Amino acid sequence: MSKWTAKSLCDYISSRPELLAVTKKYPFRITSHVASLIKHPGDPLWLQFVPDSRELENDGGYEDPLGEESLSPLPNLVHRYPDRVLWIVTSECAAYCRFCTRKRLWNKKVHIDQRSIRDVVEYLRHNKRISEVLVSGGDPLLIRTTKLREFFSAIRRVKHISVIRVGTRLPIVSPQSITRKKMDLLREFQPLYVMLHINHPSELNDPVCEVLSRMADCGIPMASQTVLLRGVNDRAEILRELFVKLLALRVRPYYLLQADLMKGTSHFRAPISEGLRIMFELRHRTSGLAIPHYMVDLPEGGGKIELTPSFIEAVCENRVIFRNRLGKPAFYPLFHGEKRVLRRLLLPRLE
Numbered sequence: 001m002s003k004w005t006a007k008s009l010c011d012y013i014s015s016r017p018e019l020l021a022v023t024k025k026y027p028f029r030i031t032s033h034v035a036s037l038i039k040h041p042g043d044p045l046w047l048q049f050v051p052d053s054r055e056l057e058n059d060g061g062y063e064d065p066l067g068e069e070s071l072s073p074l075p076n077l078v079h080r081y082p083d084r085v086l087w088i089v090t091s092e093c094a095a096y097c098r099f100c101t102r103k104r105l106w107n108k109k110v111h112i113d114q115r116s117i118r119d120v121v122e123y124l125r126h127n128k129r130i131s132e133v134l135v136s137g138g139d140p141l142l143i144r145t146t147k148l149r150e151f152f153s154a155i156r157r158v159k160h161i162s163v164i165r166v167g168t169r170l171p172i173v174s175p176q177s178i179t180r181k182k183m184d185l186l187r188e189f190q191p192l193y194v195m196l197h198i199n200h201p202s203e204l205n206d207p208v209c210e211v212l213s214r215m216a217d218c219g220i221p222m223a224s225q226t227v228l229l230r231g232v233n234d235r236a237e238i239l240r241e242l243f244v245k246l247l248a249l250r251v252r253p254y255y256l257l258q259a260d261l262m263k264g265t266s267h268f269r270a271p272i273s274e275g276l277r278i279m280f281e282l283r284h285r286t287s288g289l290a291i292p293h294y295m296v297d298l299p300e301g302g303g304k305i306e307l308t309p310s311f312i313e314a315v316c317e318n319r320v321i322f323r324n325r326l327g328k329p330a331f332y333p334l335f336h337g338e339k340r341v342l343r344r345l346l347l348p349r350l351e
Helices: 005-016 019-024 032-037 044-049 115-128 145-155 182-187 206-217 236-248 273-287 337-348
Strands: 077-081 084-088 133-137 164-167 192-197 222-228 251-258 292-299 303-306 312-315 319-323 330-332
Touching: 005 019, 005 032, 032 044, 084 145, 115 145, 133 145, 145 164, 145 182, 182 192, 182 206, 222 236, 222 273, 236 251, 236 273, 251 273, 273 292, 312 337
Parallel strands: 084 133, 133 164, 164 192, 192 222, 222 251, 251 292
Antiparallel strands: 077 084, 292 303, 312 319, 319 330
């Protein structure tokens, strides 16, 4: 049984000047649900949600690591890719992840009024290549249902928008907040995909599993995004357990994200080489349905790049030599003249 509550964690932080100093710049917020799951200081949930003095270190990170503000044609609307936009509709979360890529917004109030909504709708209407809107924050599902309906209805007024995505962690950190009313709303605006943020198997306790199952029963498609975090989930066996459990709950593991270069979060970043090693292990031990894309989101708006371990040992004149799941060589024939093209495509990996 956990000894921690939201109040006892606040008391713990208040008694330590070095942690209190962190919260003056980056506030502390946690739900009773998450606090009750913490077993001891330094466990996977503690590391994700409890402040750390290293957050104030000058580690070379960025205030806005993904360059979102420079890619915003309107306040709170990020247009990085030609066919989709990200709409930040709130800066509020039920619990603050200490590695958050938008920590710059924690002390700001994102307010979306009727004029802001009209401006977004007009922007979408005049950019007909846009077919998808990701509603994000903060956590959009923390917004009251009537206001959230306004946002979804506004998006649906634009005929060429086919898909809405909602980025949320609320079902994980406060499962009791996902009411039937909220689920009905999500189902009403289909095709709408819920993009969950889940990092460790301990987050999938009974109340969370129950609410995810009910969402799936309502026909709400769900995918998960996991951040690779040093000391939290940077082991193949931990991630395999997480991804297999998610798949059984009808949540598709979608992304394993290399931690963004957010200022004061370098203590969370695992080496890319470790992420590739983990993906190599998962590939041979886990169903393909349970294996996400391993991605790095490049700084200053460079976009997402997939990182994949190479199974190619060599490209010869008439065949490719692979390393199979047993670590032994395996061969596949090439067409005449294919070697040159293949080597050009694979050169960065082979040299």
